[in-house]
Amino acid sequence: MFSEKLKIYARLMRIDKPIGTYLVAWPMLWALWIAGNGHPDTANVIVFLLGAFLMRSAGCVINDFADRKIDAHVERTRARPLAAGEVSSKAALVLFVALCLIAFALVLTTNTLTVFLSFGAVVLAALYPFMKRYTYWPQAFLGAAFGWSIPMAFAAQSGAVPAAAWLIFTANICWVIAYDSMYAMVDREDDLKIGVKSTAILFGTWDRHIIGLFQLAFMALMITAGNAFALAPLFYVGLGIAAAFAIYHQWLILRRNKENCFRAFLNNNLLGAAIFIGLLLSYLRF
Numbered sequence: 001m002f003s004e005k006l007k008i009y010a011r012l013m014r015i016d017k018p019i020g021t022y023l024v025a026w027p028m029l030w031a032l033w034i035a036g037n038g039h040p041d042t043a044n045v046i047v048f049l050l051g052a053f054l055m056r057s058a059g060c061v062i063n064d065f066a067d068r069k070i071d072a073h074v075e076r077t078r079a080r081p082l083a084a085g086e087v088s089s090k091a092a093l094v095l096f097v098a099l100c101l102i103a104f105a106l107v108l109t110t111n112t113l114t115v116f117l118s119f120g121a122v123v124l125a126a127l128y129p130f131m132k133r134y135t136y137w138p139q140a141f142l143g144a145a146f147g148w149s150i151p152m153a154f155a156a157q158s159g160a161v162p163a164a165a166w167l168i169f170t171a172n173i174c175w176v177i178a179y180d181s182m183y184a185m186v187d188r189e190d191d192l193k194i195g196v197k198s199t200a201i202l203f204g205t206w207d208r209h210i211i212g213l214f215q216l217a218f219m220a221l222m223i224t225a226g227n228a229f230a231l232a233p234l235f236y237v238g239l240g241i242a243a244a245f246a247i248y249h250q251w252l253i254l255r256r257n258k259e260n261c262f263r264a265f266l267n268n269n270l271l272g273a274a275i276f277i278g279l280l281l282s283y284l285r286f
Helices: 002-012 019-035 042-066 089-107 112-131 138-147 149-158 165-194 199-228 233-252 258-282
Strands: none
Touching (some): 002 042, 019 138, 019 149, 019 165, 019 258, 042 089, 042 149, 089 112, 112 138, 112 149, 138 149, 138 165, 138 199, 149 165, 165 199, 165 233, 165 258, 233 258
8 A cells, every 4th residue: 555655655756757857967967067067066967956856846846736727627637646536735835845855955965056046946946836827838937947056066166157157157058948849739628628728739830940049049048058168069060969859849749730749849858968979078078
């Protein structure tokens, strides 16, 4: 019985679907490596990787709490624990608070500026799930929530958040809008029926084109950030590979096939990894 409960909570935290943790972790790792000039503190890397897992899990829990009545009407989400009645709303809220507190305990091992910034992370994580009721831009709020680890990483590693760090933060918002719009294309029909808002609905028949513009903005901002931090050429090689993935994503969503749109979303993990590998290699001395 206890093991079954654990499995339900694990599903609620999406432990079985780690893509979200990866998409949170890559920008955070970019920031740590740049802030640490290629040699970030091991303790910071551990703290932020654990934090990425915990806060993404907390985000999934509060998202499912906010959508517990909506998810039951969407084919892809009706089997989620809260929508299916496998766990109570009270238990979900307790889990959300517990995950945030554990993450906060990790942040307390860093410095005052990082601790101060961490409150922003909790606010963004708690607000995002409710934005789809009020705005067609919930993806922008998700981008801010996913990317808040960027200024936090700079703060933890260097004790300050340079202006150029906000270029990476803004670039990440553009990237998240692009890939989460691909994700939203999968649910567009259901969202229209139940009145949930998204960029996929807002963009309409221009969805692929506007996603492409956000992909271009992401690349332009990352190039600008690379110049601002005087990064080595291999970083731009990684960006070039990432651009190739972005073109592939455009090909996948060309016909708006749901399975291919979801594949495009998932494949953004490789785009993030390509940038990190390029960044990692750019600091190595051959």
